[in-house]
Amino acid sequence: RKEVEQDPGPFNVPEGATVAFNCTYSNSASQSFFWYRQDCRKEPKLLMSVYSSGNEDGRFTAQLNRASQYISLLIRDSKLSDSATYLCVVNEDSGGGADGLTFGKGTHLIIQP
């Protein structure tokens, strides 16, 4: 099982600012990519899937660069409720169909009023 690397932070950002997180993964055969958010002592919740073409969901934009094995998440107009740990997650799918997800350690974001 390969690794997913993230800057642990914390990122302290004023409300309304734009913040970007990056993540790298080591397994070039990885098939699916996701950003999850995790609040303190809660379960990971899916934020968005990440596609090669890039995708946007409201204030959130995700990008995937397969050549560099690099995933990014951009949050615009950040809200206090965005404070959480953001988990970069990769599905390696060695062909068995249910390989489980590999998680990064997460980037801790604190939005300040």
Next chain:
Amino acid sequence: EPEVTQTPSHQVTQMGQEVILRCVPISNHLYFYWYRQILGQKVEFLVSFYNNEISEKSEIFDDQFSVERPDGSNFTLKIRSTKLEDSAMYFCASSEQGVTEAFFGQGTRLTVV
């Protein structure tokens, strides 16, 4: 909105005792997973289950662990003889397909004393 449910939310057990953690995955999902998260650490994959058998397991999932789908709705994780280092949050998850996003239950906090 359909969700993954887990019971109990918190389990305290003595070292050497057996514990069973229970999960009800989302009803139309075909793939089921157990993950664990030791306090302050990343989410780690334990095992995936598809078509009534284990699809993949990590090195953490040793002979002390077993999974079962005893009926059409429940999915259980058994730890035969708990150790202090088994103390963690255990998350159940399910997905429609093996490479799609997984949805997590709220977790069972296991404390081994």
